[in-house]
Amino acid sequence: MKTTRSMVLVSSDPESLDRGALDVFSLLQKQITKFGLEEEIALSMITDISKHAMSPLVLVYPDAVIYGPVTTDDVPRIVEEHLYKGRVVEEKQISAYDLSGRVAWLSSRKGTMPAENRIVLKNVGLIDPENIEESIINEGYEALGTVLKEMTPDETIKVIKDSGLRGRGGAGFPTGLKWQFVKGAKGNKKYVICNADESEPGTFKDRLVLEGDPHGIIEAMLIAAYAVGADEGYVYIRGEYGLAISRMQKAIQQARDYNLLGENIFGTDFSFDIHIHAGAGAYICGEETALIESIEGNRGEPRPRPPYPTTAGLWQKPTLVNNVETLANIPAIIRNGAAWYKNIGTPSSPGTKVYTVLGNVNVTGLIEVPMGITLREVISIYAKGMKDGATFKLAQTGGSSGSIIPASLQDTPMDFDSYTKAGVSLGSGALLICNEDICVVDLAKVLLNFFRFESCGKCNPCRIGNKRAHETLVNISEGVGTLQDLKDLQMMSEQLYEMSNCGLGQTAGSPLKDILAHFRAEVEAHIKLKVCPAGVCPMSGQRIYKTI
């Protein structure tokens, strides 16, 4: 892999293109090659950023320097002075402020990669997570103080509602509304649960938040508890996350020592304490009612709904269940206000989203970017392109309950509503990026195998449907599938969606739906031509499973 030390972006909104952005781009490319810098400098076009009078723009990272308006005459100087010698060409430099466009604020922070805006991950990697004082120096528990001293529970809920924050666990339910439901529910005893049973394949954002900033989560749970009127909380962490569990235990103990957990917090009459419940390895426990069953000491089988946990959750008491990433946004929203938060991301999905970038790309890892960035931008900017210059074929979002996104949708903004409109889903924030060596039948087989294994078995559509769908895919991958199989897969996907009891079963069929909608020709090649175009499937001609 090349080590890229710098990244250069050229604006490519219609106005910039009109003013010669393409010429600037190709000259930049030539000049970078001339100085022998092509190995260390990545060059890319970026849409949706402009400064009308100053287009086209050239942005240089990680220095976060913006040049504009850039003509081909300026390019040699920028390359020689800035990229080669490391001296900023000051007379062409413009301010990062008053840029317009979705990712407008993108260059405000020096030293980060472009467009990273860290709210959830603000402290992660910068502070010692095992030292509460470092958290407090970095604004930790400040929002809690504000809430307890200056705000009523109703005012707190109103700020969260106004911010437009939506649940980051996958479903995108408005967080403020959920809080209001729990506050309004009858009963003296209420619970707040932090859902850290992160088991979607390809997702590990919650682990890094818990490992890197556990006090941020404790603070958010305290704020939530104050708002809804709860006095007891649980953090349900999946059992495999040993380090996250021990860091959280330490953080809870420290918070108790500082009287940030316990009786009469901040000298008020608000009291709250948190317990940790370690999971024992079951994907389904990420579903909130299954999680509650598991805390109660049962098999993690989802409950029928209604009643929703907001009215009858843990031990039948009103319970607020929020995902780690959702909670991690709370303190920042209280500190900076709802209006600030609404300004980030898109109008219907404000804020940032943490993605885990994976698969056949040059750089994998965690990024936090505003809602509404596109897949193409993620691949070219953060993942630094496809590995070995391969062609992008598809991306799988949000673990197994996400969608399979074909290349044709890579310019669709990634936010809840735009994705729903395109018939796909954002899922939990994994972006598994695949090149053309990946076979869609094989990929769907792996995904369905996961569901078959992780289905809790309580309801028939999910228990039988996933098994049957997996068998059908195995037969297709062995070269003995029939066209009837495709109809069956379509039907199974629909029935899983309509008839399953919980979110797991309902979304399990989406890979089937996606491969039939976007990659039908490739699936049919397995059946009609007995050929796997990617050369992955065994195609032995032997029927592994009998059809019913």
Add this chain to the structure above:
Amino acid sequence: MATEVKEGQDIRKLVRTLVQNHGDEKAELIPILHEINRELGYISDEAIKELSKRMNLPSSHIYSVATFYRMLSTEPRGRHVIQFCESAPCHVTGGRLVWQKLQRELGLPKGETSQDNKWTLLTTSCLGLCGVGPVMVIDNDIYGNVTPEQVPGILKNYE
């Protein structure tokens, strides 16, 4: 991993101590099962019977919980447990070939324990280490970016 087989008396004592420490509320069942699993390497019938008595829960309930969760086992396992991630992120980054190599090296199919009791070969769902896939975990050691060529060398580290 626990290796020595404990006598019935020891198992009963262990369960009693655990119930004393955790309390006998139903919510403590999974934490207690976790600890039994860690101490014995698996959850034996003996342990379930004793737990049933001490926590006043039907054995059927305890058994149903113990078999539901992947991290708990009701079968004895080998001295070293290999968990290989079979989820999509590890699969697309070359996991398929590593898995084939692993099975060949050990001569074991999925889910089985070797005759000499040295290895248990399991597949697992995502472990949340997808940035460095393919991933396998042996006992508590995590191996990332595994290639088929590395497999024999990794296995040699275990006695």
